[in-house]
Amino acid sequence: LLLEEAVRLAPDQPDYHALLGWALFLTTREATSPAMRAATLAHARAAIDQAVALDPDHVPAHQYAAAIATEQGDAELALEHYEQILAKDPWNSEALAQYDATANDPRRTERQLRKLIHRVTGTATPEQTIGLWLRLGELYRGRLDDRESSLTSFSVAARLAPLDPRPHAALAHLYREEGGDQPKAVEALRSWWRLAPDDEEPGRALFALPGKHEAWDAALTTGAALVERGLADDATTQFVQRYRPRFLIRLQQPIGAPIFEAIRHPDDLPGLQRLFALVERHVPSPFRIGDLGLAADAMPLGTKHPLPDDAAALARYVATQLGVP
Numbered sequence: 001l002l003l004e005e006a007v008r009l010a011p012d013q014p015d016y017h018a019l020l021g022w023a024l025f026l027t028t029r030e031a032t033s034p035a036m037r038a039a040t041l042a043h044a045r046a047a048i049d050q051a052v053a054l055d056p057d058h059v060p061a062h063q064y065a066a067a068i069a070t071e072q073g074d075a076e077l078a079l080e081h082y083e084q085i086l087a088k089d090p091w092n093s094e095a096l097a098q099y100d101a102t103a104n105d106p107r108r109t110e111r112q113l114r115k116l117i118h119r120v121t122g123t124a125t126p127e128q129t130i131g132l133w134l135r136l137g138e139l140y141r142g143r144l145d146d147r148e149s150s151l152t153s154f155s156v157a158a159r160l161a162p163l164d165p166r167p168h169a170a171l172a173h174l175y176r177e178e179g180g181d182q183p184k185a186v187e188a189l190r191s192w193w194r195l196a197p198d199d200e201e202p203g204r205a206l207f208a209l210p211g212k213h214e215a216w217d218a219a220l221t222t223g224a225a226l227v228e229r230g231l232a233d234d235a236t237t238q239f240v241q242r243y244r245p246r247f248l249i250r251l252q253q254p255i256g257a258p259i260f261e262a263i264r265h266p267d268d269l270p271g272l273q274r275l276f277a278l279v280e281r282h283v284p285s286p287f288r289i290g291d292l293g294l295a296a297d298a299m300p301l302g303t304k305h306p307l308p309d310d311a312a313a314l315a316r317y318v319a320t321q322l323g324v325p
Contacts, residue, residue, distance in 0.1 A: 003016060004020060006020075007020055007047075012054065013054075014051040014061060015058075017048065018048055018064055019060075020047045021047030021064055022064040023044075024040055025040075025041065041068075048061050057087075059092075062082070062085045063081070063085060065077075066078040066079075066081035069081065075103070078098075079099060079102055082095050082098055086112070087119075090116045090132070091128055093131070096116075096135070099112060106139055106144050113135060116132055117129065126161045127161060130164060130166070130167065133160065133167075137152075137170055138150075138170070150174060151174060154170040164195070168188050168192040169196075169201075171184075186206065189202045189205055189206045189209075190206070198231075204226065204236075206222045207219065207223055207226060219239070220243055220244065223236045223239050224244065248317060255318070
């Protein structure tokens, strides 16, 4: 009665019509006769239709209409309303989940996701778009058995949001499903763990990769990181305690180009480095060392906060090898 009064007093407000329609629909479940139920349902639909007529983008009205259509067994009508919601709010995860469940057709959901991605490209932030790409990738991976398309979707998500651990986690899971200690799986796990250092899953997965314990340095480094972060299980802790170095191990060759090439990050391009070095000779630097929080007479490493003995010994050794203070 109160909603009917609100509609009478403010007939141009779609919120009132939508709420009245939903309230009427809920009362149909308590109707004592089929005729009363049919009449109330017709009244409910008319109220919600009026809300949509007043505001075609009224999300709650479409949600109510979709729910009623679903309960009445009209899946196509429900899907039309969910599409209207997603056109207005492409990141409405609940509406997308309801669309997927109602359609019960992964190919149709794939087309809808691609339509949404196309619609928001160029207008949305990467953080807004990444969820759609992740959902598309999971659809390809889990329900369409399309590994290449899944890989593409997750890779796009990783490029869009390089500081978000989720696409790297998805890539790691995808690569690991193939088995083996392949470099791509290792790199995806490293990226995931670097962005989510308190997550034990990527660290333990790195430590447990097949063939990991044939690469003793990598296994020990990973295990030690797990221990230091408080994420190691008993077996990992025992492994680290057993194999950790008892003294500083010297290199078998001088630190030079071969070692730098071995440890160089894939994104560290030597040609680009040389280009910047060349430009720096002729173009003044746009910033000073102080802008980076470093003073020209910055204190040597460990002066303010002394390093642990092992770390200090390592720092002195490497500095000597490199010929720097």
